[in-house]
Amino acid sequence: MTRLTVQSGDFLQGEGEYRNGSLTLKSCSNPSSGEKIALSGISELIVANQESSRSLGSALGWGMAGALVAGPVGLLAGFWLGGKEEEVTFLATFKDGRKLMAITDSKTWSKLNTHWRRHAPLAANG
Template sequence: MANIQIHAGDFSKGKGTISANDMVFVMSTAWQAGDGFLGKSHTITRSEVEEVSLATEENVKRLGGTVGWGVAGAALLGPIGLLAGLLLGGKGKDVTFILKLKDGRKMLATTDSKTFTKIAAMAF
């Protein structure tokens, strides 16, 4: 299991865990009111994944519009130096990406490069 940090989108924001293989990944997100005592997990199959892409300023704007970028950039990611470090993956170990599902759900998240590779492979 790997760690995942969800920054924005249709899933609970915060730290969680993710387990991925060729056909499915299971993501346990940060606990929120209404998630029950043990929290909530999401199982996402290969057939549900529409697109996985590395986060850049351009595609983050498309994800949430100009307002979404302002919120994600200013409130969640902090100063420009931190934003650049997060978007570029910091030391090559972590990757910030956008996941879009066929049902319209999406998220901006960061995980390790090995887990990202498994998730990205599900889009093919």
């Protein structure tokens, strides 16, 4: 998943996207298709909050799959292990002074953060 949800800042609230080293965010100047911003345009990127939650639908799916494979024990294991999701709220400060607070899943955050840290100036990584 490469989606993120803009919560506040200098961009319009709603859906955004991370893909191939760029964020696409809806702004006042480009509200329909969004503005594409390279991660190299970010001067600071930090985690504000990280939360684990359970998705009932996903837990049920994993439970049913576990039941098919290993019977009642698999059902319980599927319920216990399945449906865990982690959301990351992050803050980004752009080189042009704009700011962003957004939420995404942990996998997208990891990709975004890794790419930014690889390509950010050394001063930002310190």
